[in-house]
Amino acid sequence: MLASAPWASADPDALRVTAVRTFLCAPQGCPYVIVRVETNQPGLYGLGCASDPQRTRAIRSVVDDYYGPMLVGRDPSDIEDLHRLLLNSGYWRGGSIGQNALAGVDVALWDIKGKVAGLPLYQLLGGRVRQAADAYTHVDGFEAGEIAEKVLAAAEGGYRHVRVQVAVPGTDTYGTAPRDEAERRRRALRSGSWDSLGYLRHVPPVLREIRDRVGPDVELLHDAHERLAPSQARELVHEVEDARLFFLEDALAPEDAAHFGQLRAAGSVPLAVGELYHDIGMYLPLLEARVIDFARIRIPTLGGLTPTRKLVAAVELFGARTAPHGPGDVSPVGMAANLALDISSPAFGVQEAAAFREATREVFPGTPVPERGRLHPSPLPGLGVDFDESAAAKYPVTAPLEHDRWALLRNTDGSVQRP
Incomplete structure (x- = not known):
């Protein structure tokens, strides 16, 4: 559970996160992790990209099992505060898996903020x-x-x-x-x-x-x-x-x-x-x-x-x-x-x-x-981009290790080479 914000509104109708959902799909051939942050306002949600094609399922687990539950009930407007809280929710911070998961949530919150304001994100x-x-x-x-x-x-x-x-x-x-x-x-x-x-x-x-x-x-x-x-x-x-x-x-x-x-x-x-x-x-x-x-x-x-x-x-x-x-x-x-x-x-x-x-x-x-x-x-x-869940279902991701096999690249002498 994240520390509550002392400025949080007590109004039961105030904007709140109601769910954080993840979707795996591969219409481009490589696996995508898409995050959707949903709110208590009908039709208001934000989308984020958490895609690391080599660690797709691990990233999904971080969002589904950790970050998502922590966000439910919070005001999605407090992006900076929520980002810092989520980052510090794991004592050992950083790394590609955690950062991708955090990015999926963070960008979705920015998407919501733009929609609430009625402005493109660059504004x-x-x-x-x-x-x-x-x-x-x-x-x-x-x-x-x-x-x-x-x-x-x-x-x-x-x-x-x-x-x-x-x-x-x-x-x-x-x-x-x-x-x-x-x-x-x-x-x-x-x-x-x-x-x-x-x-x-x-x-x-x-x-x-x-x-x-x-x-x-x-x-x-x-x-x-x-x-x-x-x-x-x-x-x-x-x-x-x-x-x-x-x-x-x-x-x-x-x-x-x-x-x-x-x-x-x-x-x-x-x-x-x-x-x-x-x-x-x-x-x-x-x-x-x-x-x-x-x-x-x-x-x-x-x-x-x-x-x-x-x-x-x-x-x-x-x-x-x-x-x-x-x-x-x-x-x-x-x-x-x-x-x-x-x-x-x-x-x-x-x-x-x-x-x-x-x-x-x-x-x-x-x-x-x-x-x-x-x-x-x-x-x-x-963001100006939407996500069609039914269309995404037509393009499932491959099994883990099927997309890329970077670690198998070797030099002419047989030693391991960076990708």
Whole structure:
């Protein structure tokens, strides 16, 4: 039971939480955890995204068995107070599972607040500072010419920012489609291997050639996905200088973040990091040292909008920019929360934007969809995204361990490699 608020209204008809429900569904192929906070006002509820595709059921248990029962009977307007109480309700605080569960509840409370006010969520965060949020899409391939054609096609469709991933022959490369069925099977079983030296030999020249082919008018991004040692990351920064990237993402794992100063000294390539961070305090040393240019923020993993909006303010104060995480495993509810921050923050840089399937748009009416490379906010109160429970039932999640098998990736010498 949470400590009661001394300012709580004694009016029996005052706004109260009556139920907190969770839903598991997978219209995008990856499992989503959706939280719905219901109230005593007919038709008034809020939605939140608590999606971590590797720990779906554990997160659901935290919401159903702990946070949900604690919230029943409380005033959903007291978002800051409730967030702090729920965070401190477990003595050992933080971690991805607890933070995702907390985020699902927190974003749902913000959704309710927007609906009560009759305002889009970005209006509650300070109001609009831009018309739309620039988005980036993903392309990949094996050869520079092939990838460059895809980049130019994306640019023709209105995208000014494109992430490019390069398949490395003979290695299990992040962010690229398998070449054939045999490779698809190796990846499913994680029986292939990762060759960081092969990556360093192959990828930089391909990125440089892509830049030569597409010219200067398209912003190129690349994700190393934390698969390099610090010395290798320094080499990569030096080698991709002429590719003139908009940013290089996750050149270092969170455990190696102390080496970002060396990456900064190795070249002028803008650096992005943060999608794996589960505490906003993890960004602060990097921002203070001015060694990163973009904070990759994942609202569910950071515990919701309540802490993330504070991080975004810090990003602005330190002269960096935000690049919120928005792959397919962030639901449209989570994407709408991203967009509320994108539209209201001067620190916004670019928004990763998944291509949501038709099934996903069916389950989530109001799903944000890029128009010529830009995301426009909904004018509806709250998040502007709804959830169709009956449609969601058509897309059940897979059994635990079926979606991703990150821990089976190994290096060429047989040792375990980060995902």
